[in-house]
Every structure is written in C-alpha cells, then in structure tokens.
Amino acid sequence: MSPIAHNPDSCVNAIVEKQKHENSVGELVAPQESDRHVIDCEAVPPAEDASAERATEDLEALHQAPSGPAYSVFSDRQRKFTVFMVACAGFFSPLSANIYFPALNALSRDLKVSNELINLTLTSYMIFQGLAPTVFGDLADMTGRRPTYVLGFIIYIGANVGLALQNNYAALLVLRCLQSTGSSGTVALGNGVVADIASSGERGKFMGIAQFGPMAAPALAPVIGGILTQFLGWRWLFWFLTILAVVYLIPLLICFPETGRNVVGDGSIPPQGWNMSLLNYLKTRKTEHNDALNWTVSRQEMKAAQAELARKRKLRWPNPLKTVHIIFERDVGLLLLYNSLVYTAFYDVTASLPSQFAEIYGFNELQIGDERLLGHVQRLRVRPKRHILIPKLFRASILFGHLMDMNYKRVAKNAGLRIDIKRGDDMRHFPLERARIEVFIIPLYFGIAAILCWGWVLEQNAPLAAPLVLSFIIGLCLTGSFNVMSTMLVDLYPLSPATATAANNLVRCLMGAAGTAVIIQMIDGMGRGWCFTFIAAVIFFTSPMLWAELKWGPKWREQRRVRVEKQEKEEARKAEAEID
Secondary structure, eight states: OOOOHOOGGGGGHHHHHHHHHHHHHOOOOOOOSSSSSOOGGGGSOOOHHHHHHHHHHHHHHHHHHHSSSOSOOHHHHHHHHHHHHHHHHHHHHHHHTTTHHHHHHHHHHHOOHHHHHHHHHHHHHHHHHHHHHHHHHHHHHHOHHHHHHHHHHHHHHHHHHHHHHOOHHHHHHHHHHHHHHHHHHHHHHHHHHHHHOOOOOTHHHHHHHTTTHHHHHHHHHHHHHHHHHHHHOOOOHHHHHHOOOOOOOHHHHHHOOOHHHHHHTTTSOOGGGGOOHHHHHHHHHHTTSHHHHHHHHHHHHHHHHHHHHHHHOOOOOOTTHHHHHHHHHHHHHHHHHHHHHHHHHHHHHHHHHHHHHHHHOOOOHHHHHHHHHHHHHHHTTTOOOOOGGHHHHHHHHHHHHHHHHHHHHHHHTTTTTTOTTTTTTSSHHHHHHHHHHHHHHHHHHHHHHHHHHHHHHHTOOOOHHHHHEEEEEHHHHHHHHHHHHHHHHHHHHHTSSSHHHHHHHHHHHHHHHHHHHHEEEEHHHOHHHHHHHHHHHHHTTTHHHHHHHHHHHHHHHHHHHHHHHHHHHHHHHHHHHHHH
16 A cells, blocks of 8 residues: 555645656556566567567556556555454444344333334335435535535434433334434445445455444344343333443544545545544644745645635535436346345344244244344354354355455356456446346345245244254345445445435335335235235346346346436536536
8 A cells, every 4th residue: 555545635745746756767567466566668678579568468467557646545454454343344234123023012011012013113204214225325425524524423313312211102112213313324335435446356355344344243143132121121122222422433533545537546545524533633733833935835736726626516405306316217226126125024023032932932022033043043043052153143244255255256267357356347338237146046045945934933832942943044135135236336326325224225225114114914814924025026026126136127227327428418508507
C-alpha cells in the first residue's frame, strides 16, 4: 500500500511527484505481478534472436497490463476495521427481530392479545425493514455513509426507550415499526461500504466478514431474549438493546471513516462537515499547524476535488422511487423475486418455531431461546459451548465469501480474463452471473429438501434432535444462498450499492412480512407437513429463474449499461448547455 493510504491529505503532493518522475524517466509500464515497480521501455535491448523476440512479446504483454489508480487507498488494516464496524452495525437489525421471539408468548399474556395479533408486530417490523432502506439507501448514496448511520442509530435508540416504557398493544406496534426503521438500514449501508472499499475480485471475502453480524445475531439473540424474558421480564429486552446501541455509537462517532465514493472518491479526498469522524476532525486541525506552503497547496487541491464531488451529488430529499426503478430491471427483478422467496421460506421456519416448540415439546421462553441457539449452533457447525461460539460463527459467515472469491477467479481463468483486485475489473464481458450463481445453486436445493423434511418431522412430533439437524441444513444453505444473491446485486449496481441493497430489502422483507403474517393460519389449516411441503415446492418450481438469469442476464446487464451511459452523456450535455 502506498503512503497515500496512510496519509490521504498528502495524496496530491504524491501525485505531483509521481508525474515529475514519469516525465523524467519516460514511458512507464506497470508489470502484471506488482504495481510498485516500473519498467523503462527504452531499456529493453533490440530483438536480435529468438530470446530477444520473446522479450519483446513479453514487453507488449506488459503494455496491455491494467494500469491506473487503485480502487481504494484505504490500507488493508483500515478496511478490515471498517468492515468489522459494518458487521457490528448489521448485528442490530436481526438482533432486534430475533431477540423478540422468546417474548412472544409473554407479550401475548401481558397485553392480553392473541398470538395472531402479536405476530402482526413481526409483520410490521419486516414491512418497515423493507421500506426504511429505500430512504436510507438513497440518502447514503447521496450524502455519504457516516451521517446515515448516525441518524439511523439515533432513531433506533429512541424507539427502544419507548418500547421499554410502553404498556399497550398499539404503542408496541407503532414503536416496533420505528425500531425497524432505525436499524434496518444498517444492512444496506454495510453492503454499500463494502462496495466502496473492495473491488469485485475480493468483494466476497469482505462481504463474508460484513455478514458475520447478521448471521451471528439470529444465533445469539434467542438465548439472550429467553434469559432476559424469563428472569427480568420482556421490558429488559429493549433496555438491553438501548445500552448496546449507545455503546456502539461511541466508536462510530469517534473513528468510523467515511467511505462513500461520491464524498471521498477512492479514499484520498478528505471528508468534510458531517462526514468527518472525530479523528478526521482532529487530524485536520493538526494539519493546519504544519508547514504553511505545503498545507496551502494540498488544501487548494483537496478543496477543488471536494467541490467537484459536491457538484456531482446534488442534495435533495431521498427518493424511494429510485429503489422501485431498480426492481423493474429485468435481470435484477428476477434475482430480487427469487431471493425474496428463499428469504420468506427461511423466516416462515423461524417465525413458526416458538409456537410449534411450545405446543409439541412444552417449552417455555428460556427453553425456546436455548433451542433456537442450538439450532443455529448446529447449522453453523458449532458445538454447544459458549466460549467457542463466536469464532465458529465467524468461520461460517466467511465460508460463502471465500467460495465466491474462489469461483470468481475460476470463472475468470476459464473465460481467459485478467483479474485486477487492486484497480477493479471491467465487468462488461465478465460472466458475473455464472461466477455467483454456481456458488449456491447446489446448497440451495439441499435447503429446499430440508424444508420439506422439516414440516413432516414436526407433523410426526419427532425427537428434538431431528428438527435441530434440519435447522443446521436450512440455516447454512438458505442464508448462504440469499447472502450470495445479495452480493451479486451489489456487483450489478456498484455505483449505487446501498440503493440496490435497499431494493433487495424492500422486496424480500415485504414478501417475508406476508409470509410470517399467514404462517400460523397455514399450519392450522393445512397441517405442519403439507404447509412446509407447499413452501418447499414454491421455491423448487420457481428456481428456473436462476437458469434464466444465467442465460439472458449478461445481455440484459449490457443493455442497461449502454442505456445508462447514454443517459449520463445527455445529462452532461444539458449541464454544459446551461453553463454556456
């Protein structure tokens, strides 16, 4: 990593020095193995024999090697810290959803409402889990990631305080919507941050780390919820979430960097205003006291770069319709629809578990929480020992991430394409759909079979070991599948990743909300076996959508790229005409 990564404020001086060096030496070509060394083209001797001819051919290959600025100037340590913070932020939305499950029966008794009405609080939570990111995603792509994170956590903390103090069902329903609004944007923002700092060739690895929080939360939340509900009462669920959010907000304000490429570019342009962390602010104040001449030159260049980026992003009210527009793209629409079906099937299993385990096995809130934990422990290949839970969860969360990167490289090699992790790849001719879909297609069908068996295992009141084994298969296969599809969506919209992820959340959460709203009635009317047979059949018989994506997806993606480039040229022409 160059010194620019360690000191973004000095990037302009470094560029100037580099240009002077290039002018004095001659034409420089970056070799394929490393971007830190250069070759003087005139230093190659004339081709006089076969070996010299081969040397000339090698030199021509070097001329074709990728060149240009790095995709991101953040160091590897900075990127890991940033993605770790993203994973922690992504922990809150599924934590708030799943910590609530063990308290459903207690809330139904204390508020004197039916199980169906309590399940509506799950439905409302998922509806706003889909709607809120449409606003937060566009806001983040427009103003940057940091301000949107801070705004979301302020709303979330206020909602949790209200939930801890409320005493009636109407307040519970409304405040759960507000709680979902504050927390649900974190997943969309997290995917946006990963797209900011990682190119497609290494995005799977970082997406795996970012998904650690969302994957760990469903495993840890039920046992936390069960303990708190059993010994302290359900109100302490929300006091616990309040305390946890305040603790997280402190390092977020102090050291979480702004990564939005429309604000800081590749990271070399310093943030300004509300995009600055406390460390950024202190660093800027310290720089002001350095050498006056150097600071003046650097300041002028940075101000010009900041002004250029600010000119391109016009501040306005967030527009949720941008998310809706993405949904109607053919390749994206197919992916979103199928992803939402898989997501709904997973949440139907999860939402029905408390009532079914209470009815079949006579479990109380604490036991339900423990069994949900053990189910996730099984699906993540973890022995039920609390001190090794987190490391194993981490390994499982990055499993599909590494598989994505491995398959990306394999597909590129088979297609004869060069991968440039540092600078990013040209995706116009890359078979992206194949590189992503091949990772999860086989695990997906195992997950469908597990859902089919899940219904009949519950129908026959089988021993507890049976549903726990099936929970392992369902959890690993289905969550891995829709995580890969979410990564693929970010690849399709690299310039607006938060908005694209918001579209994903909108479709899958609205469909998931509908599924959780009717799952109890479906079980009562159809029986456990036939209910989950129907759900498995829907996912299986709609899976040809993925094969259609493989066949026609690249053509649709290219047509969208050409259309977008044409629109951008027309907008630039209009802007120039207005200036004239």
